[in-house]
Amino acid sequence: MFRLEMLPARCGDCLLLEYGLPGSSRLVVIDGGLGETATVLWKRLESLRHQRGAETLEIELLVVTHIDNDHIVGIIELLKAGHPTLKIHDIWFNGRPQLMGLPAAGSPAPVGSGLPGDLLGDADAGAGTATPPTPADLLGPRQGDELSGLLAARKLPWNAHPYWQGRAVMVSEQAALPLITLGGGLRLTVLGPTFQRLYKLCQGWLDVLGGTDEAPAASVYGPADLLGRSDAWPPSWSDAVAGDTSAANGSSIMLLAEHDGRAILLAGDGYAPDLARALERLRQERGLGDGRLPLDAFKLAHHGSAKNLDAAVLDKVDCSRYLISTDGSTHKHPDHQALLRILRHAPRRPELLFNYEVPTTAPWRDGRADVVGLGFQNYATRFPARPGEGLSLEL
Numbered sequence: 302m303f304r305l306e307m308l309p310a311r312c313g314d315c316l317l318l319e320y321g322l323p324g325s326s327r328l329v330v331i332d333g334g335l336g337e338t339a340t341v342l343w344k345r346l347e348s349l350r351h352q353r354g355a356e357t358l359e360i361e362l363l364v365v366t367h368i369d370n371d372h373i374v375g376i377i378e379l380l381k382a383g384h385p386t387l388k389i390h391d392i393w394f395n396g397r398p399q400l401m402g403l404p405a406a407g408s409p410a411p412v413g414s415g416l417p418g419d420l421l422g423d424a425d426a427g428a429g430t431a432t433p434p435t436p437a438d439l440l441g442p443r444q445g446d447e448l449s450g451l452l453a454a455r456k457l458p459w460n461a462h463p464y465w466q467g468r469a470v471m472v473s474e475q476a477a478l479p480l481i482t483l484g485g486g487l488r489l490t491v492l493g494p495t496f497q498r499l500y501k502l503c504q505g506w507l508d509v510l511g512g513t514d515e516a517p518a519a520s521v522y523g524p525a526d527l528l529g530r531s532d533a534w535p536p537s538w539s540d541a542v543a544g545d546t547s548a549a550n551g552s553s554i555m556l557l558a559e560h561d562g563r564a565i566l567l568a569g570d571g572y573a574p575d576l577a578r579a580l581e582r583l584r585q586e587r588g589l590g591d592g593r594l595p596l597d598a599f600k601l602a603h604h605g606s607a608k609n610l611d612a613a614v615l616d617k618v619d620c621s622r623y624l625i626s627t628d629g630s631t632h633k634h635p636d637h638q639a640l641l642r643i644l645r646h647a648p649r650r651p652e653l654l655f656n657y658e659v660p661t662t663a664p665w666r667d668g669r670a671d672v673v674g675l676g677f678q679n680y681a682t683r684f685p686a687r688p689g690e691g692l693s694l695e696l
Contacts (some may be wrong), residue, residue: 402468
C-alpha cells in the first residue's frame, strides 16, 4: 500500500501518507492546515485507530513544512489537545531553536554538525567584508513561534532522527541530498530548504510571525470574483513568469517520498527554482543524466500557485498525476497559468486531482473542451466523491 490523502484543509495543506501492508501500514502526517483542520485530522486519525483495533495510533513522522498559518495552526491545535491515543515518533520542523543554531552567512559549517562540508558554499566568499549577522542576532532575544514553545514544553521528539540530531532539516550544497529511511521502508529524500532560505527566514522573522510576509491576494474583479486574482474563463496562456518571494514559503521542507517502487513529490510551498535545482541534483546523483525523474504523483507547491511552478521543474519530471490542495479561498488558487504549464510540459496525458470542487477548480472539468480547444493537450480530472471528504490517491 502507498496512499496519499489530501484532507479538506480549506486554503491549506493537510496530507496523510500511508504505506506498508494493509492492516499493518504506517503513517506520515504532513502539515495540519488551519486551526479548524485539527478536528478533521483528528477524526481521520481516530478512524484509522479504530479500524486497526489499537489503543494507540502510531505516527512514524509528522512534518510541518514551514511557518505559515494554513500549514501549521492545525498541528498546533492537535498537539495542544494532548490526545493520549496518539504517539508520534518524530516531528520534523524548523523552528526557533534550529534557526538559532545556524551559523552566520559566509561561515563554514560547524564541526561535528553531522552535515558534511560547507553548508554555505565557498567559505572564503565573504573574506574582507563585514561579518553578516548571525541567525540568533536576526531572531532577537524574545521573539518565538508557538509551535516551538509547545514542542519544547511537551518534550516531544523534534528533528530527533540521527541525521538531524535536533538541528535544522535542510540540504547541504556540498553533500548528497539527505536520504532518510523510516520504519517500514519509506524512503524520504530531502530536497529543501537550503541554508540560504533558512537564513532569509531569519531575516524576515518578525514579518513571518506578524503575518505580513506574504502580500494579501487581490482580485482585479473585486472580492466576489472566485476565478482568481486576475483569472477569467477560458484560461489564456501567458509567457510572463513571476517568482514567490515569501521567506516562509522558501523555507519549506520539500520531500520525495518513495515506497515499493512508487514515488510522490511533496513540494510544500517551496520556490520553483529551488525545487528545479534539487531535482537536477537528484537526477545526477541517480545517474539519470538528462532523463526525467519518474514520479507517480506530484503534490504541487503552494496550492497550485503560478509563482511556485515553472517549466524548469516540469521538464525534469515524468509524471501524469498532479495534486492540488485548496478550496480557492484567500488567494483564489489554483492559478490558471500553473495548470496550463502542466498541460504544456507534461510528457503524457496528465490528470489533475483536486481535494475541493469549487468555482476555482470545477471549470477545469466542466470547461475541459475550452482548454483543449486552445491547443493544449487533453487531460483528466478527479474530485472528491462527496463534499468535505478530501481526496485519496492509492498507488
